[in-house]
Amino acid sequence: MTRPLRKFSKNLTAQVVVALLLGVAVGTLWPAVGVSMQMLSDIFIKLIKMVIPPIAFLTIVIGVAEVRDLRRLGRVGGQALIYFEVVSTIALIVGLIVMNVLKPGAGFDRATVDSQAVDVSKYKAAPVGSYLSDFLSGIVPDNAVAAFARGDLLQIVFFAVLFGGAAVLVGDRARPFVLLAQSANDILFKIVGMIMRLAPVGAFGAMAFTVGRYGVGSILVLGHMLLAVYATCIIFVFVVLGAVARLNGFSLIRFLRYMGDEVLIVLGTCSSESVLPRLMDKLAHLGCSRSSVGLVLPIGYSFNADGTAIYLSMAALFIAQAYGIEMTLAQQLGLLLLLLITSKGSGSVAGSGFVVLAATLSATHVLPVEGLALLIGVDRFMSEARSVTNIIGNGLATVVVSKLSAEFDPVQADAAYAERFGAGVKFNLKPVVVSAGEDPVPATPMMSPQPD
Template identity: 45%
Template sequence: MAGITPVAAAGPARKTPWWAELYVQVLIAIAAGALIGHFAPATGEALKPLGDAFIKLVKMIIAPVIFLTVTLGIAGMRDIGKVGGVAAKAFGYFITVSSFALVVGLVVANVVQPGAGMNIDPASLDASKVEGYATKSHDMTIVGFLMDIIPSTVGSAFVDGNILQVLFFSIPFGLALAMIGDRGDPAIKVLSAVAEAFFKLVAIFMRAAPIGAFGAFAFTIGKYGIESVISLIALVATFYITSAVFVVVVLGAICALNGFSIFKLLRYLKEELLLVLGTSSSEAALPSLMEKMERAGAEKSVVGLVVPTGYSFNLDGTNIYMTLAALFIAQALGIELSLGEQLLLLGVAMLSSKGAAGVTGAGFITLAATLQVVPSVPLAGMALILGVDRFMSECRAITNFIGNAVATLVVSRWEGALDRERLAVVLAGEPGPVAARPLEQDAD
């Protein structure tokens, strides 16, 4: 399923103690870091390596995560000739709406400027890396940039951690697996197992988020004062408001043009939205979303293609987050990005976002991937938002989930594979003309 490992419900989950919730742990870590940074600034500054170490852990798994999700997403299409029409419509929708989401994040960041006024010295983050990125930015040309996308060898893309090179290899490799049909099954099974292990590795590393958040926040407050919290709160609030407006206005308009209401769709998916909110991952609600889309009148074959591929290629919330967060970091560091650099950021974000599946923390991983190819913004600047990333993760996941629900119904309608009468009845909250199977996720 496009590199995504569905999470099947197996009955009611055991109640997790409140203190064991990652959300609570990060919140406590942020508060503790803020207190230490405020009352013992020197100690707070000394805790900086904790945040840096967590960022290195995240950076370490960027390339394989993106390779596995993109390759398996494309390989899962299989009969390219049969699904070509659906795929073309789906990807046309994905590219258009996702690109618009990136533009929205970019525009809002330039207008609101949530990071302005922090005046953080980039040299205090890592002087040597800042100088190295600055040198590369002066030497970079369009031809050089395009040539650099092609790796010298397959392995070098992963050794160097060049995300565009990883994508350059992943896309045709996924197509090759799809084209050889059943003979590619052994490779797909192996990659799927490896992908599952890497997703588990992401979850393991994210358990260290409280430690990283503690160190990063203690350093930020200790180095720059409590005033920096205001800018971080401004970033979170800006992201939530922007995402809400995007869902209601942009996705709402798309729904209206296709004959249904975004508000009725949200009500129909309320259980899944709560699940996504609680787990900060849209992956947890993937099986339920597919079944509910079928119940709403979308044809099974279309749902089976659009939903899984959308989880890798249609990430509206992640796209808004990436451009907004990247410009926030630049503004906080006092780095002026030219229009060309912002357009480059836009293009790279469109590519790198395709590796962000519905896994908790994937948006943070993808942001790291994007910043690697924007030379003037040091990757170490991500430490500035580490403390609040968990809060933005929930909004990313919910926005991504809603975006894929809308995409499935819209593409189904374009393909003539949507029972619009059943859709109207189901969204109105009525029993429906066809008996529906019980949803496993509803039991949670």
């Protein structure tokens, strides 16, 4: 094997980029073949989902058991929820502002989409009150085993926190189980490393299906809306999240380079879940403590979907503009309050945003749920933007909350950067200031990093 081929075989980023380009080519030249390639993407995502429940459970239990201080765990969780609420609110506001400025739905010819007779009856338009109460009551599993079978991440997190807390109270008698859990977690992450070798295949299948199924024509029909969503997500990531990163003493650009493989995989598969185990591993290796990674990242997948929040606010206003409905400032503020409720629990799986959007539209009593038909054609393309924004936002949130909670090891972060980018590249932009009497908590990686 020649040296370039050997380097390519070890470079996951290059492999995924080539796979995405091949997927676009196949979907464009042979649409029927491209549509049939969805099977490859489905298999890859199923393989990842297969290991998510046990990894999430074991990681949280190990992290909580090693903290040995439940008050410290509560502090991390409380700061995470406050951070999620603030940042997701900003995401909603940014979406509303961009739509009021660009107005991509103004003068839109609905006949081009209405003629397709798209069925939107499958999207349940539940009242927001019922939707919220179902979500809150659904956090507590009625059967822990069933939660694992369904892969319900939020219920698994809830059960794992209780289990880990009980292990702390049991004390030394629980230590054998914790050691066994650590060994099992190492095995599971080794499986993840094996599965990730198939990431280019999954990305190829998803991209070929998307282009083959929806074609370039759907992009042209709703091109303005599509560009507006992508532009808004880019603005949010580099302006809002960039400012958050700088305020916490590190560079967003360097952080994005560090998680570049995960961004490309999500771009191809349109599923944030496809990189959750690998992202947990990389954030722990970056210096975040196991307890903060295990708690903040899985909860963020339900409570901090920044990209989905942007999409929901923009989609609602797009439908209003397309139907010629002038929403007053008071109505838009009411929409914002509704979205603060309905955007929580908007899962990380492609297409889940439509169910949440239906609940929001029906609750306004102003916007027609039938307007969903206007967006179905390009939803898959917009799903790429919101899924990538979601994982960037959640990855950043984990680092920020870890730093705020003194659960972050800057020395480990610099070592991780040096390992990936070479000596001289540092994580921190400025020295970490530690308050008197407070020691930073060093993080122990969940495992050695998987080779790229």
